[in-house]
Amino acid sequence: MRLMLSVCCGIIFGLIVGISLPSSSLTKLNITSSIVSNFPIARDRNNVVSDQKPADPSIKIQNATDQLKIWVPSNPRGAERLPPGIVASESDYYPRRLWGKPSEDLQSKPKYLVTFTVGIKQKHNIDAAVKKFSDDFTILLFHYDGKTTEWDEFEWSKKAIHVSVRKQTKWWYAKRFLHPDIVAPYDYIFIWDEDLGVEHFDAKEYIKLVKKHGLEISQPGLDPRRGTTWQMTKRRGDREVHTTTEEKPGWCADPHLPPCAAFVEIMAPVFSRDAWRCVWYMIQNDLVHGWGLDFALRKCVDPAHKKIGVVDAQWIVHQGLPSLGNEGEAKDGKAPWKGVRDRCRKEWTMFQSRVANAEKAYFKSIGVDPSNLTSH
Incomplete structure (x- = not known):
């Protein structure tokens, strides 16, 4: 009885001491975590220590803020x-438009883009060329002589996009x-010079033939009577x-390589979106x-000797007017x-060296x- 009484008194005394001591005292007494864990009342410090300060609310706010931060590596760089x-x-x-509902702005979305780099001296030639392209084309003029308002005499010019940088x-x-x-919205992009005669050209028919024959890079045929350079x-x-x-003999080391195949000139190229x-x-x-660019276009489609071609049924005349040259x-x-x-x-020499060195590297x-x- 005496032994049992001593044990009970010891337990009660220990509990009173444990409750009365602050949590820091446990650390000072070097009580191991295993011993402390045996006392259910010591596991929950919020219950054991009544005078302990509550957790800093700014920490919870900071954690919440971190969770709400957005970081998506798959987004474009910078976004x-x-x-x-x-x-x-x-x-x-x-x-x-500058008014109305944005969702109602676009009555139609042209599927093709045609660009001309122009000077005012060739405005009537460009007028004739633009009229060969339907409303399914966006017209974009690049003005190398700085003159843009002079084109307002043409009704189509008021709807065209004009970009002006001299020379x-x-x-x-x-x-x-x-x-x-x-x-990206355009299926095909025409990047044309200003000195092209288009009497025998129709843009809609041209697009049909390009799609029919699976051409990724193309151009209209050139009138052979007007001083063409390449067969x-x-x-x-x-x-x-x-x-x-x-x-000509010796000009083509490989019948699948330029200028015998996989080749169009840079005066009137037409590119698919992907090309x-x-x-x-x-x-x-x-x-x-x-x-020199026309010799390298083949690198952008495969097989190039099948997907780069000339559309004979829709042809143009290269007039060879040196307007920009005089700038x-x-x-x-x-x-x-x-x-x-x-x-x-x-530039031709520099470009060839640049491509060759990049491939070697x-x-x-x-x-x-x-x-x-081997060449490919």
Whole structure:
């Protein structure tokens, strides 16, 4: 009895001491967690220590704020902090009204885009060309002479998109104003010069033939009577489309490579949406005249010798008017156009070197000796 009484008194005394001591005392007494855990009353410090300060509310707020932060790595670069539902990676050239419901702005959405790089001297030629394109085309004019209001005499010009920067070429404009995410709504993009005769051309029929033959990059055939340079781009009168040709001896190392196949000239190219996305990335350098680009277009479609071609049934005339060439600078007794031509040749050499070096660097990076590769 005496022993049992002593044990009960000890337990009661221990409980009283445990309740009266602050939680910090347990730490000071170095009581192990295993011993403390044996006392149910000691597990819940909020119950055991009545004078302990409540948790800092700012910590809970901070935790809640962290949970509400948005970070989506799959969003476009720079937009990771936005919810995916608000991210729009593409836009368009469709004009909007300044009034009314936004949802009612667009009565129609053109499926194709045609661009011309123009000067006012060729306005009547461009007027004739634009009239060959239906309302299913957005018209975009790049003005290299700074004159835009002079085009208002044409009714279609009031609906067209006008971009004006002096003394620039169409590839300079294309790099800056034809981003693939901006022209994404268009199935095909025409990037044309201003000196093209279109008497025998119809844009609707052209699109039909391009789709029928599966061409990703194309151009209308050129009138063979008007000083064409390449056999490939000359119009043939016995077919709708051609994708190969025979050139002068020694000009084609491979019948599937330019200029015997997989080749169109840069004066009047037409690109599918997907092909243009590739070409746009390829031209992001100091190339502005585009010389040499026509030999590299094949890198953007596969198989190029089947998906790059010339539409013979819809043909044009290259008039060869040196309007933009005259925007050059007369220097050392040379005419302005000669300086422009020299720049064209330099660009061609630079572009060829750039492409070749980039390909060599790539193959070396994956452990392939470029010298063992054949042309492709």
